[in-house]
Amino acid sequence: MxxxxxxxxxxxxxxxxxxxxxxxxxxxxxxxxxxxxxxxxxxxxxxxxxxxxxxxxxxxxxxxxxxxxxxxxxxxxxxxxxxxxxxxxxxxxxxxxxxxxxDPDLEYCDPLLDLESLTNLSKQAMSNESWDFKSTPKVKIGYKEISMDTTKTLTNSDIPECMNCYKQGEKAIGDFQDDMQKQGNSWSELSCQVKELIEESLQHQAELVRRNDKKREVIKDLSIKLDRLRDENKALRNCLGQAKVAVKKEQSKISNKAEHDLMVQGKDERLGSSESFRMEKKARRASAESPLRASSAMMEFQEKTSVRSTYLLKRDVRFGLVEQCLEKSLVHKTEMRVGLTVETFIRGF
CATH class of the missing domain: 1.10.287 (Helix Hairpins)
Known part of the structure; x- marks a missing residue:
């Protein structure tokens, strides 16, 4: 052009x-x-x-x-x-x-051609192999029909070109429709994928919310247990301090009692020594009088001496064991309470 x-x-x-x-x-x-x-x-x-x-x-x-x-x-x-x-x-x-x-011979009207008239004209040109160029087809332009003398503008050499143009137009329309159908299919697939992704995202969000709520509850329970354990630990520390004070008092009592027992033991030893002296003197006197009475007096003296020593030994052992047992029991009770507290705290976490 x-x-x-x-x-x-x-x-x-x-x-x-x-x-x-x-x-x-x-x-x-x-x-x-x-x-x-x-x-x-x-x-x-x-x-x-x-x-x-x-x-x-x-x-x-x-x-x-x-x-x-x-x-x-x-x-x-x-x-x-x-x-x-x-x-x-x-x-x-x-x-x-x-x-x-x-030009008085030309009739002017709306310049927009009716697509149906043009389509019918092109179909008629393709269907009729022997196109009559002298015929004057009517083409509707707007709301009017005017005659179009095809002998002035159309020749035999233009028919293949028109047919090619018509075929190319049909092919372009078909390709356009195929492309639009493919685009529609791809759009439907994408919309389905987007819906699936949105549903998965909502499920993940709900799962995260549920897990967060569960973790909050666990943290709340652990904080309550931790506060309780802190209170118990504080009470155990107070008990330990009181136990230490009691141990000191018991130790002072035991030491005072041991001193008293030592004093009593000294007196007993002194009395025993005097008694043994009397017994020995009596035994000598009896031996002088009769050998049989001397041997019996000696055996009686030895028996009393062994009983006395056994009593003193048992008393010392008893006082020592009592003191050790008191200390061990207090320490053991404290360790058991602290161990239970730590174990409960660890289980809570």
């Missing part, structure tokens, strides 16, 4: 005939025709720009995976395309009204 327009402009520019030698209607026709060609060129470029913009919007809608059906998208696209054509034609007509050539 650009090449044809440029060739037309070149042909007009190559005309070297001066303007003053031309007839005024011819010069006006040439100027008007040049202006029409320029307007047509501008409209054509605007049309291509609108078409590219529409194609980009359709591609973006297909890539974004819109949930709209391909039929709705194509209808919206056709409506926007029609509105773009109408605006372009209106701009072309109102931008320079002087460039329009008034």
């Amino acid at each position: 650009d090449k044809k327009i440029k060739a037309m402009l070149v042909l007009f520019e190559e005309d070297s005939m001066p303007l003053d030698q031309r007839v005024e209607p011819y010069s006006n026709w040439r100027l008007n025709l040049l202006m029409m060609v320029e307007e047509f060129n501008r409209a054509y470029h605007s049309w291509t720009g609108k078409y590219e913009q529409l194609r980009v919007e359709l591609g973006a809608a297909a890539d974004s995976g819109s949930s709209s059906s391909p039929i709705l998208i194509s209808q919206n696209s056709i409506k926007s395309f029609k509105s773009g054509l109408h605006s372009l034609q209106s701009e072309a007509l109102h931008s320079n009204p002087e460039s329009v050539v008034e």
Whole structure:
């Protein structure tokens, strides 16, 4: 199209005939025709720009995976395309009204072609192998029908090109519908995956909340047990202090009693020594009188001496064992309480 327009402009520019030698209607026709060609060129470029913009919007809608059906998208696209054509034609007509050539033979109406009429015309051209170029088909333009003489614009060499264009258009529409169907399938798969991920995320969040609540309860119980163990430990420390004081008192009592026992033992020993002296003296006297009485007195003295020593030994042992037992019992009780406290604390954790 650009090449044809440029060739037309070149042909007009190559005309070297001066303007003053031309007839005024011819010069006006040439100027008007040049202006029409320029307007047509501008409209054509605007049309291509609108078409590219529409194609980009359709591609973006297909890539974004819109949930709209391909039929709705194509209808919206056709409506926007029609509105773009109408605006372009209106701009072309109102931008320079002087460039329009008034021809009484041409009937002007709404420039938007009816798509159904064009589709029927193309199907008729493909179905009829022997196309009658002299026939004058009617094409509906807007709300009117005008005759279009195909012998002026269509030749035999243009039929394959028209058929190729029609096939390419059908192929492009089919590819577009396939792409939209694929995009719809991929969008449905992605939506299912997103739903599954959302459900998994909600389940994980619920599990985390449940675990956090359980951990809070465990921490609360452990804090209560820890406070209880601290109180018990404090009470055990107080008991240990009291036990130490009691042990000291018992030790002082035992030491006082031991001193008293030593004093008593000293007295007993002194008394025993005097008694033994008397017994020995008695034994000597008896031996002097009779040997039999001397031996019996000696045996009695030895028996009393052994009984006395045994009594003193048992008393010392008893006092020592009592003191040791008291100390051991207090230490053992304290260790048992501390051990139970530590074990309970460890089990709580």
